[in-house]
Amino acid sequence: MSTETNPVPATESFTLRYQQPSDFHQDAVELFTHLERDAVQFAGKVKQPIAFREGLATLFAVVSSDYRYVPKDRAAYTAFMQMRRSSQNQGLAKAYRAYFDWLLRNDPQAWLILDPIISVHPDGLLLEVFSKDEGCYAALALDNAFFETQGQTQFGTTHIDFSQELAQGIEQIRSFRDTHFTVGKDAVNFKTETAPALPDTEVIEKRIQVPHTWIRGLLQVQSASQLPSDTFFLKPIDLYNALRHLRLHADIKGKKRGLRIELVPNQPPRLVLEPKDVVIEGSAEPYQGKQAKVIRLWGRRRLSLLKRFLPFAETIEVQVLGNGMPSFWILSGAGMSLTLAVTGFTASNWSQALNFDLLLPRRTETLKELKTVVAALQKTYVATLEDLAADTQLSEQVCRTALQQASQQGLVIYDLAHDVYRYRPLTQEPLDMAHFQFRHSAEKLAYDLVARQKAIRPLQLNVIPLEGTEIAADITVKEDKRDYLAKLKLTEEGQISKASCSCHQIMTHGLSQGACSHLIALRITYAQQQANRNLSIITHETRLLTRRHKQQQEQIQVTLNQKRLLISRELNQQNKQQQFAFNSVQEARHAYLGKIAQLELSGFIEG
Known part of the structure; x- marks a missing residue:
């Protein structure tokens, strides 16, 4: 381009x-x-x-x-x-x-x-x-x-x-x-x-x-602490058991190295260490969420950085944002607390960094409320959201939006351990935010392509059960007077496992120099489409749900295929399948969504 x-x-x-x-x-x-x-x-x-x-x-x-x-x-x-x-x-x-x-x-x-x-x-x-690898x-x-x-x-x-x-x-x-x-x-x-x-x-x-990527990563991690998250609690002995197993067992090359967290309402959280699925049962209070879910995290070895502080921790609160997204581990003791944020990727992992970028708000305009809120916080240095709303006579939603933007500009930090906002300018002089809006020039061009009319043709989606989703689209660049064919394959956790493009950069260097603007534009467009997805019009979809019985897992795969509903159940290495045919796609879709809701109520978690 x-x-x-x-x-x-x-x-x-x-x-x-x-x-x-x-x-x-x-x-x-x-x-x-x-x-x-x-x-x-x-x-x-x-x-x-x-x-x-x-x-x-x-x-x-x-x-x-x-x-x-x-x-x-x-x-x-x-x-x-x-x-x-x-x-x-x-x-x-x-x-x-x-x-x-x-x-x-x-x-x-x-x-x-x-x-x-x-x-x-x-x-x-x-x-x-x-850390300088942007990992924690x-x-x-x-x-x-x-x-x-x-x-x-x-x-x-x-x-x-x-x-x-x-x-x-x-x-x-x-x-x-x-x-x-x-x-x-x-x-x-x-x-x-x-x-x-x-x-x-x-x-x-x-x-x-x-x-600039390092500074931007620091600002983003601090801004991410204010996003909605799933919260659960562990006892120090639970985290110690996980770290002990990682210390005694080396990672296996080519095998999965994630940390799965299984959250079921009214049950203690479970930590599952891949690839052998070693289960560590939580001994703290049960998970208080309303929906069962499984969240897979990366960068589990970085948790070993907590080993020296762990004996002084009395409680551990964990906040997770989603699969592969940052997680916050808050260790609280007598008169002190330590918050560790693990991003799950290094500075060179462009696919996971892009997923992180898509998670955060991108408001760059100056809000007059921002100056009001920051000025109020500067007087007291520390304040809760309720106190700031009362001092500035602004609603809590407006204050929260202003604080989120101030955090991305390096002026404010949210202290998770104490649930307060702090006035903390990163540098003496304000940062030039034009340098930190985009990670690099390819990302800036990608957002420009997404904003153009008809630059990106309708996405071609191919859902592969248990593997992920293949995405492809033709992207028109009027400056180059040609179309580019960009393709991505996303795993179920949102990672990019395969990428290709017909542009000169990818054809010559592959992904060694990072992603091109066309691949980034394709990923952004798909994320926007998924955010606005309407469940009332889906015709093809597959979901995998799991329920654990001690060390064994019961898996159910539910597939909607036009007018047909397929249910596959696996337990003790025995597989049972059911297939239902309906008179219309609407009836099949209603049965599909109803079956998923029924399974979640009975303790199954998706993933």
């Missing part, structure tokens, strides 16, 4: 400047904040040192995690070791500066993440991190009761210096020694007088090139 478009910058430049590197010295954790952001200050004595240590260690595990495949490269390691030897006697601050300068010159893609974000609010502290986000909330506050507290949001050396120092925290915690541009109390630090008074500067 040869439409003229303005190139969109691929990265956002951030320069983070700190007076000193954050340090752990004399049982004091000192976090130095960004010099060019508003001043934030906090100091206090930690009441639960071990829980504090494990919470910070979990954050470091998340921010340093990267599940993308990286081939071994000894040349980069050799160059790094040479740099390290040449700067080992320069003192702590100069060594840090030499390291970041070396990264910028030799491997600018190695440090793609921003330092953690810390917010000091009237009710406590919130620390946030996001974590937020550690520490209530005021977690500390014995000392000195003056200044509310606000900023970045903090967080490094491998600091993480190693935090490991020295012990329960039999008092631990102090300070946040500020300068050391609030307990100033360090270490020999390596004394000669170094230069400001530490990190120049980071962060991809």
